[in-house]
Structures are given as structure tokens and as C-alpha cells.
Amino acid sequence: MAAxxxxxxxxxxxxLVKARLxxxxxxxxxxxxxxxxxxxxxxxxxxxxxxxxxxRKRLSKEVGGRRSRNESSTELEERVREIGDEIATxxxxxxxAEEKQKTLLLEIANMPHTDAPIxxxxxxxxxxxxxxxxxxxxxxxxxVTLGTKLxxxxxxxxxxxxxSGFICFTGAGARLERALINFMLxxxxxxxxxxxISPPFLVRRDCMIGTTQLPKFEEDMYxxxxxxxxxxxxxxxxxxxxxxxxxxxxxxxxxxxxxxTPCFRREAGSAGRETRGILRVHQFDKVELVKVTTVEKxxxxxxxxxxxxxxxxxxxxxxxxxxxxxxxxLGFGSAKTYxxxxxxxxxxxxxxxxxxSNYEDFQARRMNLRYKDAEGKxxxxxxxxxxxxxxxxxxxxxxxxxxxxxxxxxxxxxxxxFFGAAEIR
RNA sequence: GGUGAGGUGGCUGAGUGGUCGAAAGCAGCGCUUUGCUAAAGCGCCGUACCCCAAAAGGGUACCGAGGGUUCGAAUCCCUCCCUCACCGCCA
Numbered sequence: 001m002a003a004x005x006x007x008x009x010x011x012x013x014x015x016l017v018k019a020r021l022x023x024x025x026x027x028x029x030x031x032x033x034x035x036x037x038x039x040x041x042x043x044x045x046x047x048x049x050x051x052x053x054x055x056r057k058r059l060s061k062e063v064g065g066r067r068s069r070n071e072s073s074t075e076l077e078e079r080v081r082e083i084g085d086e087i088a089t090x091x092x093x094x095x096x097a098e099e100k101q102k103t104l105l106l107e108i109a110n111m112p113h114t115d116a117p118i119x120x121x122x123x124x125x126x127x128x129x130x131x132x133x134x135x136x137x138x139x140x141x142x143x144v145t146l147g148t149k150l151x152x153x154x155x156x157x158x159x160x161x162x163x164s165g166f167i168c169f170t171g172a173g174a175r176l177e178r179a180l181i182n183f184m185l186x187x188x189x190x191x192x193x194x195x196x197i198s199p200p201f202l203v204r205r206d207c208m209i210g211t212t213q214l215p216k217f218e219e220d221m222y223x224x225x226x227x228x229x230x231x232x233x234x235x236x237x238x239x240x241x242x243x244x245x246x247x248x249x250x251x252x253x254x255x256x257x258x259x260x261t262p263c264f265r266r267e268a269g270s271a272g273r274e275t276r277g278i279l280r281v282h283q284f285d286k287v288e289l290v291k292v293t294t295v296e297k298x299x300x301x302x303x304x305x306x307x308x309x310x311x312x313x314x315x316x317x318x319x320x321x322x323x324x325x326x327x328x329x330l331g332f333g334s335a336k337t338y339x340x341x342x343x344x345x346x347x348x349x350x351x352x353x354x355x356x357s358n359y360e361d362f363q364a365r366r367m368n369l370r371y372k373d374a375e376g377k378x379x380x381x382x383x384x385x386x387x388x389x390x391x392x393x394x395x396x397x398x399x400x401x402x403x404x405x406x407x408x409x410x411x412x413x414x415x416x417x418f419f420g421a422a423e424i425r
Numbered sequence: 426g427g428u429g430a431g432g433u434g435g436c437u438g439a440g441u442g443g444u445c446g447a448a449a450g451c452a453g454c455g456c457u458u459u460g461c462u463a464a465a466g467c468g469c470c471g472u473a474c475c476c477c478a479a480a481a482g483g484g485u486a487c488c489g490a491g492g493g494u495u496c497g498a499a500u501c502c503c504u505c506c507c508u509c510a511c512c513g514c515c516a
Binding site for chain 1: 435442443472474484486496497
């Protein structure tokens with residue numbers, strides 16, 4: 001049965017599980033008790049059901065034997081038919097209980113890592129480190145003003161095409177978007193050793209469940225219901241699910257993937273402020289890093305994944321800081337997360353451009369992704385992912401940080417070959 | 426979109442209503458023989474779940490998925506998914 005937290009762990013150490021879930025806030029701890037109750041009932045029924053099945057199997061063979069000997073078997077057949085009826089009712093009840101247990105399990109969040117800082121919301125996220133300095137600007141325009149003035153994007157016409165919350169890059173803006181994508185893909189493939197993947201953008205329901213977008217967050221996703229297919233909200237979905245239902249060998253781990261895709265999000269409930277410009281939109285480009293690792297190596301790989309994402313900002317010479325998410329702010333499936341926030345002169349604040357999470361075996365359990373460990377046992381892999389990086393906010397920070405007194409934008413040296421010029425004017 | 430053929434264990438591939446969790450071969454693991462290699466012989470070799478305090482042991486389910494027929498389904502019927510081939514259409 002697909003699950004998320006290991007039901008055996010829940011059975012054996014319910015108090016531990018509840019205590020760790022409680023650090024998130026919310027009521028997932030209460031769901032643990034519900035699961036335990038359903039689990040106990042389910043197992044009782046399952047045992048009874050198996051005994052009935054065994055009996056039917058035995059008697060049916062006996063029927064076969066008698067028939068081949070031309071002996072009467074009518075009373076036996078009658079008896080088996082009765083057992084069959086019992087099995088049918090019990091099987092139905094067992095299936096219902098199983099379904100209920102699965103539903104509950106799918107909606108319980110992952111346990112935060114024991115080292116994750118305790119806190120109730122984003123204000124309690126500690127800053128782990130920061131890099132670079134805020135650029136010294138005498139006069140600051142924000143990205144909307146800059147971008148509009150220089151013709152880098154056209155938000156009004158984007159709205160005409162698709163409604164609010166969409167970007168239409170134009171001219172040098174479109175070129176800059178493309179340059180950033182290529183710059184990041186080249187960096188991660190050539191210098192950091194990731195395998196580039198160009199996946200489908202539409203994915204099946206199973207995949208969305210695998211990476212935890214469903215069932216809990218369906219209202220945030222664009223779905224084409226008639227086909228039960230969804231627009232991926234992040235490349236994490238198709239890429240992490242790449243090896244779903246597989247058993248990998250230890251020597252092919254870690255798997256390191258990088259993918260550029262557009263990302264589609266309804267952002268339901270976030271209409272209002274904060275939506276000005278290109279900082280929160282329904283469709284945006286992102287370069288995503290994904291790793292599949294062994295249990296032993298996952299935190300080591302997580303740190304290096306974060307370092308790989310940070311490298312983008314360093315090479316672009318953008319000031320940023322690294323936050324660790326506290327338990328109350330941690331995403332549903334994550335055990336531990338670092339956020340990268342780039343400095344935006346125009347917003348006079350930091351913008352999240354990457355969220356790097358270790359899901360441990362939470363996603364792997366859901367997608368049945370395993371590997372043979374050193375003893376040859378099938379073990380759920382650990383999955384990690386992080387943006388490397390998300391484009392619109394990076395774009396905004398980049399043009400704001402590079403703005404010159406004369407209204408032009410100076411591009412970082414490393415990006416110039418990809419863009420084909422040193423500045424935009 | 427149409428027509429046809431298929432989906433069986435890590436792989437190949439038998440099996441068309443009962444004793445089949447599934448022949449055989451290959452690959453893998455162990456042992457024996459051998460001066461090494463090669464080869465041969467023998468044995469082992471799926472997953473999940475349940476019972477049991479645990480081990481030992483026992484049991485159930487799984488032959489693409491889900492339903493149905495039957496005393497009994499890998500095997501018969503229905504629906505769906507997927508693969509392959511040809512045709513049509515199309516970036």
C-alpha cells in the first residue's frame with residue numbers, strides 16, 4: 001500500500017511520530033490516532049479474510065479431487081459458496097478500511113528532521129549564512145519600471161492573452177530569460193555533473209501523488225480532468241518520478257538530474273498585493289535540481305545540492321542569504337529545507353529563488369522507488385530537490401542589481417557570453 | 426482517430442479452468458571438480474502483506490490495472506492503461 005510515513009513506525013512509536021509532527025503545528029498528530037485505529041481494525045479483518053481464503057482454497061481443491069473421481073461434491077460446493085459470500089462482504093469491508101487508511105496516510109505530513117529548528121512560522125527561520133553585498137545604488141527603480149521602460153516584458157498584453165499573473169517576455173527580456181536558462185543548465189551539467197532532462201510538462205495523477213502535490217494540494221494545480229493529467233507545477237514532479245516503481249542498484253546512486261521546464265501554479269488564494277510585477281505568476285520558468293540517493297548519503301548530497309544552487313548566484317554576483325526553514329514553515333513532504341533568498345533592491349527585501357529540500361524516503365515510499373542496499377535488501381531511496389534557480393525573481397533581482405545611472409542594465413560578466421552583450425539599453 | 430497483435434518472475438519464454446507462485450533457459454549467489462582460464466555437476470535464487478513478543482514457523486495475495494462469471498481464474502467475459510505494427514492526420 002502506498003503510504004508516506006511508514007505504518008510500522010507509526011504502530012511501534014506513535015508518540016515519537018506525534019511529537020515530531022506537532023512541531024509543524026496543525027493537527028497531523030491527531031490523524032496519527034485515526035490511522036492507528038483504522039490500522040488495527042483493518043488487520044483484524046485481513047487476518048480473518050485470509051483464513052477464509054485458505055479454507056476456500058482447501059475445499060475447492062477437494063471439489064476438484066472428488067469430481068475427477070466422479071464422487072458427489074454438491075454439499076462441499078454449497079459450503080464453499082457460503083464461504084465465498086462471507087469473503088465478499090469481508091473483502092469489501094477490508095478494502096474500505098484499507099482505502100481509508102491510505103487516504104489518512106497520504107494526508108499526514110513528513111516528520112521534520114530532529115535537527116530542524118523549532119518554530120511556528122517563517123519569522124522563526126534562522127539565517128544560516130549570507131554572501132555578497134547589496135549593490136550600492138544611488139537611485140533605485142524596481143523591475144517593473146525597468147523592464148517596462150526597456151521593453152523586456154509586457155505585462156498588460158500578457159493579461160490580455162491569459163489574464164493577470166502571466167508574463168510575456170519581449171526582445172532583450174526574452175533573450176535574457178533564455179540566456180539565464182542556458183547559463184544555469186551549462187553550469188549544472190558541465191561543472192556540477194548533473195544529467196540534463198527535458199521532461200514532459202504534463203504528468204499523470206500518480207506522479208503528482210508521488211511527489212506529494214496530491215491529494216492535499218489539488219486546488220493549487222492546473223489539471224485537465226477529463227484525462228486525469230496535470231500541468232506540472234515544478235520539474236520536480238516528472239524528474240523525481242523518472243525512476244518511480246523501479247529498483248535501482250547502489251552503484252548507480254546518487255542520480256543527479258537537472259531540468260529546465262515552465263511551471264504552472266494556480267496560486268489560489270494569493271491574489272492581491274505581492275502579485276505586482278513578475279514575482280508571483282501562474283507560469284514561470286525554472287531550472288530544477290533533483291537527486292536520488294542512498295539513505296546514508298542523503299544529507300551530504302543535500303548540502304552539495306544547495307552549494308550547486310548557490311553557485312548560480314555567486315557567479316552572477318548577486319547578494320543572497322540562506323535560511324533554514326523551521327518546523328512550522330517546512331513544506332508538507334520535507335524533512336529539512338534551505339531556502340535561498342536573493343536581494344532585490346527594488347523590493348528592498350529578499351526574494352525566495354530556491355527551496356532545497358530533503359524528502360528522505362517520503363516521496364520514495366509514495367512512488368515505490370527503491371534500491372538494493374549493501375545487504376541486497378530493497379530499501380526506499382531518499383529524494384532531494386531544489387531550484388537552481390527559479391527565473392522570474394532571479395530576472396528581477398538581476399536587472400535591479402545591474403541598473404546604471406543612465407537607465408541601462410549592466411550584466412554580470414559570466415552571463416555576457418550567453419546573452420551576447422554586456423548590457424541592455 | 427482507425428485496424429490488428431500483445432502485456433507472465435532481473436531477462437527470454439511455456440502455460441487456455443483445479444494439485445501453478447507459476448515449466449524451461451539465461452543471468453546472479455554458494456559449494457564441488459580443475460594448475461589458471463574455460464567448462465561441468467549439485468544446491469539456492471520474486472514481491473508485498475498478515476499471524477506469532479521475537480526467532481523458527483505458518484498463512485494470504487500478486488501472471489499490466491480494475492470489475493465479472495465459477496465451488497475454483499494466469500487461463501473465460503467486460504472496462505481501462507500501456508507497448509508494438511500498419512493506415513489516416515499533423516507540428
